[in-house]
Amino acid sequence: MAATSNGVQVIDIAGLTLTFDTADGPVYALSNVDLTISEGEFVSFIGPSGCGKTTLLRVIADLERPTGGHIRVNGVSPEEARLRRDYGYVFQSPALYPWRTIEKNVMLPLEIFGLPKAERRERARTFLELVNLKGFERKFPWQLSGGMQQRASIARALSFDPRLLLMDEPFGALDEIVRDHLNEQLLRLWGKTGKTVLFVTHSIPEAVFLSTKIVVMSPRPGRIIDVIDCDLPRERTLDIRETPAFLAIAHRVRDGLRAGHSYED
Numbered sequence: 001m002a003a004t005s006n007g008v009q010v011i012d013i014a015g016l017t018l019t020f021d022t023a024d025g026p027v028y029a030l031s032n033v034d035l036t037i038s039e040g041e042f043v044s045f046i047g048p049s050g051c052g053k054t055t056l057l058r059v060i061a062d063l064e065r066p067t068g069g070h071i072r073v074n075g076v077s078p079e080e081a082r083l084r085r086d087y088g089y090v091f092q093s094p095a096l097y098p099w100r101t102i103e104k105n106v107m108l109p110l111e112i113f114g115l116p117k118a119e120r121r122e123r124a125r126t127f128l129e130l131v132n133l134k135g136f137e138r139k140f141p142w143q144l145s146g147g148m149q150q151r152a153s154i155a156r157a158l159s160f161d162p163r164l165l166l167m168d169e170p171f172g173a174l175d176e177i178v179r180d181h182l183n184e185q186l187l188r189l190w191g192k193t194g195k196t197v198l199f200v201t202h203s204i205p206e207a208v209f210l211s212t213k214i215v216v217m218s219p220r221p222g223r224i225i226d227v228i229d230c231d232l233p234r235e236r237t238l239d240i241r242e243t244p245a246f247l248a249i250a251h252r253v254r255d256g257l258r259a260g261h262s263y264e265d
């Protein structure tokens with residue numbers, strides 16, 4: 001695999017806090033989060049429902065503003081990074097437009113960015129091939145399975161070649177076999193593209209299988225309770241899940257999650 005972390009910092013977060021003001025009073029979503037991520041890493045965020053994983057991803061994407069602390073994305077503010085199109089975002093549901101073909105869905109951001117038609121088509125072809133959807137360009141989303149639709153949405157997020165890929169539980173709604181298959185494909189894609197990936201999940205095996213680093217978060221207010229270096233070989237197949245090294249990391253993640261839960265009790 002080509003992907004390696006070169007030590008260049010993509011995410012630099014210190015003392016980050018986010019409190020939502022609601023009619024029922026303040027909701028303390030994130031509290032004092034410190035985190036650095038280097039270019040080329042695959043980082044998973046895991047934690048109980050409502051612990052602020054999505055909120056943290058949204059702050060990085062400039063879709064939420066923090067109420068305190070410091071954050072740099074690729075060395076600039078999240079707003080500058082967004083305006084520079086530094087990241088692609090993949091949601092839990094594929095969010096494809098049903099009236100557009102798969103190719104035209106992938107070309108949509110490129111249309112918005114004003115790329116010439118020939119280049120749009122060329123890029124759509126390249127990225128659909130990268131996610132193994134060659135031959136499905138002219139199909140409509142409803143003609144594809146859930147896993148294929150999610151691959152199309154990954155191609156769309158990659159189509160403008162962002163440095164960062166933000167993925168919010170992209171495979172959460174899929175059955176386990178499809179999810180395993182997509183995990184292997186995503187790992188290969190990461191190896192080929194060298195992107196930095198930030199990936200939200202509820203699944204311990206998924207986090208350990210995919211990541212170079214796992215960020216374990218506590219229930220509200222979301223805090224980081226452990227950052228685990230996942231030093232398994234980068235070339236991984238699903239068989240690695242049976243190895244002692246894999247199980248040891250999974251055990252540490254589970255311990256972190258348990259400790260976080262008792263904190264709330």
Ligand SMILES: Nc1ncnc2c1ncn2[C@@H]1O[C@H](COP(=O)(O)OP(=O)(O)OP(=O)(O)O)[C@@H](O)[C@H]1O
Pocket residue numbers: 020021022027028029047048049050051052053054055056220
């Ligand atoms: N716009 C908002 N206004 C008020 N509260 C919000 C808002 N967005 C999120 N929250 C609250 O902030 C907390 C963190 O939410 P968030 O969606 O980031 O959690 P999560 O870890 O991603 O959860 P899940 O795993 O269920 O997706 C939750 O309590 C949620 O209800």
